[in-house]
Amino acid sequence: MRESAAERHDRLLELVRRHGTARVSDLAGLLGVSPVTARRDVEVLAGKGLLDRVHGSVSWPAAQPAGRQEPPDALVLGLLAPSATYYFAEVIRGAHEAAARAGARLILRISDYRPEEDHARVEGLLAAGAQGLLVAPGWRRPQDPAEHGQWIAGLPVPAVLLERQPGPGTPADALDRVCSDHRHGVLLAVRHLVGLGHGAPVLVARADSPTALSVRAGYAAALGALGLSAPRGAIDSVPAELDPEGFEAAVGALREAVTAGATAALVHNDVDAIQIVQRLAELGVRVPEDLAVVAYDDEVAALADTPLTAVAPPKREVGRHAAELLVERLNEGFGEAARRHLTLLPRLRVRASCGAPSGVRPTEVGVPGPGRGGAPHTLA
Known part of the structure; x- marks a missing residue:
C-alpha cells in the first residue's frame, strides 16, 4: 500500500524529534524519497510551526519562544496525537502555544492511528517526565475505545482527552475532555x-x-x-x-x-x-x-x-483549552475537583x-x- 503524505510527514517528524536536528538531504535518504519531496515536506511542516528550519537543516521546535529559558521546575505536559499533520497539526499548535504561555514544556508522541500502540506511547511520555497528559487516542473503529482504551482511566497523572468521547458510563468518560461539537x-x-x-x-x-x-x-x-x-x-x-x-x-x-x-x-x-x-x-x-x-x-x-x-x-482552540485545563489541574492538584467536558462549536x-x-x-x-x-x- 502506497504511503500517504500525512504518514510520511509523521515519519519525518518522528525522525527530527528523535535526532533533534537533521539535514534535509539526510531525511530524504531515511524516508526513501527525493530531496525535492523532502524539502517540500519540510516547508509544509515548518509553515505549520511543527519544525524550525535553518540553512538546509531542520530541528525540533523549542517549547518556549526564542530567547526564553524554561525554569528548572517548569511543568512538563505530554501530548499523544494520532497524527501531527492535517487536522491534528492545529490541535498541537494550540496546545503548544498554551503550554508556552504557561511556562510549561510540551513533549509529543505520535501513534499514527495505531490504537494498540497508544498505551506504550503514553508510557514513553511518562518516562520522559510528563507530569500531565493530553490524550487523543488513535481510535478508528467504533469498537476501538472498548478494545484499546481501558488503560486511560487508570493513568497515574492528570489527563485531558482531546477530540475523543468514550462511551457513556465508561471509566474514561469521567475524565476531563475538550471536543469539537x-x-x-x-x-x-x-x-x-x-x-x-x-x-x-x-x-x-x-x-x-x-x-x-x-x-x-x-x-x-x-x-x-x-x-x-x-x-x-x-x-x-x-x-x-x-x-x-x-x-x-x-x-x-x-x-x-x-x-x-x-x-x-x-x-x-x-x-x-x-x-x-x-x-x-x-x-x-x-x-x-x-x-x-x-x-x-x-x-x-x-x-x-x-x-x-x-x-x-475549532481545532486550535481545542488544543489551547485542553492545555490550559491540564495546567490548571496540575497547579491546583489532582484532588477531587469537578471534571469538565468542554464542547466547542464549529x-x-x-x-x-x-x-x-x-x-x-x-x-x-x-x-x-x-x-x-x-x-x-x-x-x-
Whole structure:
C-alpha cells in the first residue's frame, strides 16, 4: 500500500524529534524519497510551526519562544496525537502555544492511528517526565475505545482527552475532555444548504475515524431536527490514492444521485471533497451549477479551484483549552475537583462552491455574537 503524505510527514517528524536536528538531504535518504519531496515536506511542516528550519537543516521546535529559558521546575505536559499533520497539526499548535504561555514544556508522541500502540506511547511520555497528559487516542473503529482504551482511566497523572468521547458510563468518560461539537457543525452545513433552496444534501463520508463517525451521526441528527429525509444512503468515501476503485465508486454514486435530482452534497473531508469535485467536472457535473458542495474540516478547502464552503471545527482552540485545563489541574492538584467536558462549536465558512457570487469575501456562519467571545459551552 502506497504511503500517504500525512504518514510520511509523521515519519519525518518522528525522525527530527528523535535526532533533534537533521539535514534535509539526510531525511530524504531515511524516508526513501527525493530531496525535492523532502524539502517540500519540510516547508509544509515548518509553515505549520511543527519544525524550525535553518540553512538546509531542520530541528525540533523549542517549547518556549526564542530567547526564553524554561525554569528548572517548569511543568512538563505530554501530548499523544494520532497524527501531527492535517487536522491534528492545529490541535498541537494550540496546545503548544498554551503550554508556552504557561511556562510549561510540551513533549509529543505520535501513534499514527495505531490504537494498540497508544498505551506504550503514553508510557514513553511518562518516562520522559510528563507530569500531565493530553490524550487523543488513535481510535478508528467504533469498537476501538472498548478494545484499546481501558488503560486511560487508570493513568497515574492528570489527563485531558482531546477530540475523543468514550462511551457513556465508561471509566474514561469521567475524565476531563475538550471536543469539537461535530453534530452542530453538520447542522450548520445542512441548514445553510436548505436555506439556499436545496433539499437534504447527499452525505459522502469516511468511516475510519471518530470525526468521521461523528459527522455521520450528526447528519442523521440534523435531518431529524429539520424534518428532512435523506435522498439516499450515505456514500462511503475512501482516499483516492489508497483505493482508486473505491474512490471511483463513490464519485459514480454521487453522479448518479445528481442525475436522480440531488442538488447538494456534504463531503468529509476536504481532500476527498476537492478530488471528488475535480473528478465530477471531468464527468460533466459542475460545482456549484449542478451541485452545491460543503466540505468538512476546512484544512485546504479554500484552495480548491472553486473554493469550497466548509465546516471548520475549532481545532486550535481545542488544543489551547485542553492545555490550559491540564495546567490548571496540575497547579491546583489532582484532588477531587469537578471534571469538565468542554464542547466547542464549529463554524461554517461560506465560499463559492455553494453559489456565492465571485468577488465576495467568505463569510462565517455560527460566529458568536458580541460579548460571548467564542467561549465553549460546558456539558454536564
